[in-house]
Amino acid sequence: MNILSALNKSYSILNGKSSSYKLDCEIILSHILKKDNRLELFSNLKYTLNTEEINLFFNKIKERRKLKPVSKIINKKNFWNFNIDVSKNILIPRPETEVLIDMVCSKIKKDSKLHFLDIGCGSGCISLSLLDHFKKSYALAFDISKEAILNSKINIKKYNLNNRIKIIHADLCKFITEKKFDLIISNPPYLKLSEYASLNNTVKFYEPKNALVADNKNGLFFFKKIINNFKTKLKLNGYLAFEIGDYQFKSIQTMLKLNGFIVVQKYKLINDQIRCILAKKIKNYTLQ
Ligand SMILES: C[S@@+](CC[C@H](N)C(=O)[O-])C[C@H]1O[C@@H](n2cnc3c(N)ncnc32)[C@H](O)[C@@H]1O
Structure with missing residues (x-):
């Protein structure tokens, strides 16, 4: 044949x-x-x-x-400029996340010496793209899934970026670091349980539920945790970049305001929903 x-x-x-x-x-x-x-x-x-x-x-x-x-x-997906390896229980990188990266790249100067934190790195697609774009940058990336850590390391090694990133296994609810970052970026799980239940069977069967579902209330659990636990880990005038779910923008914007941030950029999808936001830390808050 x-x-x-x-x-x-x-x-x-x-x-x-x-x-x-x-x-x-x-x-x-x-x-x-x-x-x-x-x-x-x-x-x-x-x-x-x-x-x-x-x-x-x-x-x-x-x-x-x-x-x-x-x-x-x-076990492969084209993402940004890369051919990403995607293992069995890792979320397939989505075009929306390319929009998130595009937003960060268009707002921050290309030659910046960024130190950034990638929370819930999954396949490593975000770190990979940002390290490639910001050639002088350094990253710390982590995920609660050990498979994600292995998957991210494979992708980072494939494109010879190992010397500018540390990838570790950690839970964002318990993670502690002494470092301060110029940028914290995350595409955390943001669906509420009822939204997950209405997804098509292909997603439910082949994608990891713990990469998608945040809680059974409003999907905001991880955004609250990240803003509360990591605001002191961001330098003043540093950026926080999130991919967010449908109808979550207003609540997240309020949380951000209360914690010393202003939203400086937002991208909408064709369904008119804001999916990506970039906020700037304009006030220093001490730990409460
Ligand atoms: C929506 S996926 C995003 C993956 C990748 N960053 C991307 O954009 O394709 C969310 C990721 O967060 C991770 N995650 C879920 N709960 C976590 C936690 N408590 N601490 C750290 N990572 C977590 C999941 O394992 C998953 O890899």
């Missing part, structure tokens, strides 16, 4: 199951054949697949038919 016939057969298996069925098949086959991009398939349509490649390909197509996300099938 050559590439052309394998693709045609896979299209017919996924047609009706995925709105991007052709693209899905091409990405999966490119991954199996270790092609840099799927266009390379089309310049080699007559290449004959060996038995191992055929079996592997159609097993993965079966997984996709069961609605497993392509990124979880190939």
Whole structure:
């Protein structure tokens, strides 16, 4: 079986199951054949697949038919300028988080010698992108998931950024550091339980619940903790960058104001909801 016939057969298996069925098949086959991009398939349509490649390909197509996300099938996701490794129980980096990074990069000077803290680093996508953009920066990143720590270390090593970051296993509710940062950034879990319950089955089945759900009230648990526990860890005039959930902006803005911050930038999504915010610490508060 050559590439052309394998693709045609896979299209017919996924047609009706995925709105991007052709693209899905091409990405999966490119991954199996270790092609840099799927266009390379089309310049080699007559290449004959060996038995191992055929079996592997159609097993993965079966997984996709069961609605497993392509990124979880190939364990890779394109994010910012990177091809990120994403292991089984790690959240697939989302385009909204690229918006968060874009917001920070457009507000802070590129040659700044930033020391930043990445809370709940997951795959390491945020640290990776910021370390790459701010070439003189240093990061401390942590997550409660040991798998996230391993995953982040893999991605950071892949792009040779290990000498500018420390990645540790920690719970943000208990984390203690003597350091002060210029930027604290987080895309914490921000869904309330009822929102999680209404997500589609693909997300519920293949994405880690503890990366998504904050509490059963309003989804604000981690924002409160971060603002309260980390405000003294930010230098005066330092920035706090958050990805936030639908309808959370007003409550978070109030919390920020009460703790010495002002919101200096916000980005909306197409559903008109504010998803990313950047706040500046304008007052020093002592520990209460
Ligand atoms: C929405 S994911 C974000 C992952 C990654 N930063 C990204 O943007 O794709 C939230 C992350 O917070 C981590 N997390 C959840 N509770 C935590 C806690 N108490 N302390 C530290 N990290 C936590 C999860 O393991 C998960 O990796």
